[in-house]
Amino acid sequence: MSGELVKLLSDLKEPEALQFVESALAKGVDPMTLLEDAKQGMSIVGERFAKGDYFIPDLMFSGEILKGIVKMLEPHLKTAEKTERLGKVVVGTVAGDIHNIGKDLVVFMLDVSGFEVLDLGIDVPAQKFVDAVRESGSKIIGLSGFLTLAFDSMKKTVDAIQEAGLRNKVKIMIGGGQIDEQVRNYTGADAYGRDAVAAVQLAKGWIGG
């Protein structure tokens, strides 16, 4: 029965949601319907988050439940379903810095918010960001960094994008432990975000949503 999976997922009932999918599949329910319900559940999660009822851990957990559901549905889906995406975002931790917790949160949040994320990983040289933008045509870059050394790496990355003639084609946002308006100004980025939620808001403000 439609609607139940929407509720189970949006209320973060993991075992119940997985159980529901399992028995629905056994009963011959169309896997596409289940996938649609799961997506609807996720959008309710997003709404609750926007209203302040849900927090980052709730989002991360809903993402895990969704992963479990998709894994069960995948063998039953005939064609790989292409989801509509808001746009592409290139994200990475800048050169010299190998911290990934904040960067991973941003990647996750952008992903569940409907963006296609190209995660370049950690300790990413400036040129790699330039190449990724060229190849993907992405209009947004997110630079992450935890250490003070990241200030200079971010600046170098922004400079490299400028030198590659791409600066007016992309918006650049930065974030991480010690990043603030002063650092944004120093690096020449367009904006800084205090947390993963801010990154999503910035991205949506720039290209969609």
Add this chain to the structure above:
Amino acid sequence: MEKKWEAMSADEKQEAQFQKLLTPKDPQGNDLKFQSPEAEAAYKASIIRIKDAVQLKKTPDRVPLTLLPSMYPFISAGMTVQEAMYDYGKCAAAFKKFILEFKPDMHIGAAQAGPGKFYEILDYKLYKWPGHGVAPEHSYQCIEDEYMKAEEYDLLITDPSFYFRNFYLPRVFGALEGFTMLPPPTGILEIYGVAFSFIPYALPPVQGTFKALFEAGAEALKWAMAMGGLNAELASLGFPNILGGFTKAPFDTIGDTLRGTKGIIMDMYRQPDKLLKALETLTPIMIGMGLGAAQQTGNPVIFMPLHKGADGFLSDEQFKKFYWPMFRAVMMGLIEGGCIPFPALEGHWGSRLNVIQDIPKGKTMWMVDQTDMAKAKETLGKNACLIGNVSSSMLKLGTVQDVKDYVKKLIDTAGKGGGFIVGNGAFFDEAKPENVKAMADAAREYGVYK
């Protein structure tokens, strides 16, 4: 008549600790010889200043100054972080120069660089450090992973020490692989069967681990001698290190290096009861870690770096359920033992202030990173001494005037009525030397209470 330690109240213990700080010893346990009467006077004035700032009973003569750098003293001395980690003499010399230049009322020593060779001997996998995964000029950085598996809570809860030795330590130190073969020491009870428990010590992997331990211990001691010598020398010159050791909020103990951020977040939903039980199990252990360190070093201040309680990670409800009760219990245990908890609110903590202000007055000092200091003063600051809030970005990118103006503003708001120590908000690697000087100068220029 002198009261026995055990019979003292928390107040009396804290007072006794400050008295002990006022009569410092050298590493041999004799009364410390100051290098001049001025050095002795400066040392004692600094301790009294910090005592007044912490206890909140009266305003100090002026706002005390502290400097809590990460790799800055070494980088600014022109050496790489790698050199500071491998040449203990160079490390100590750079730190001494740093302290003599800025003359803080308290410092926490040069242990932040740590002994590089020691990490090599034990094949430390939890971090990358200069020459081992990061460039020579950069600081070491942590590799987050699930070093404890989701299904291992029962093992941790049943016997934390056994779990740490046989599971966690071999995963983060390659050279401690032999620990996986050791039986629990609690099985050693009576003559029948006692020898069985010792058979593993004959096995080559276990013997290899013990050989590495002997070598690592010798290296750690060599490093500690250099750091201890530095502290004693700085004290004799009038600059106290009051740090006694460190411990953690139990949620961070599990969330930082055992289960990792994602792991512990999933556990809050999938196995909340086990997580709670583990947090409760670790609470007295974290208290013991702080008290033990204070006893060993003779210093009462116990640093607590706080991570996953910051704004944004947990919901208010989760913070109140999984983070705060055990964190508070650790602070209370330390306070009852005569220690001064020194938590660092890393990142932003504005949404937690109303909760964390519920602590006994005059017993703690808090390093404030980016939380709004005026709001912190109105809440937490009613009961606790606040430190810091000069940001890493300002120290590296701001002007001398920016720093001076900001420190003055901090003194006017957070310094009102005492209970404030000027300092940086986060451990910094890079900064303009003139900005560090501006912070120190501003504390002395604007911080005098009239």
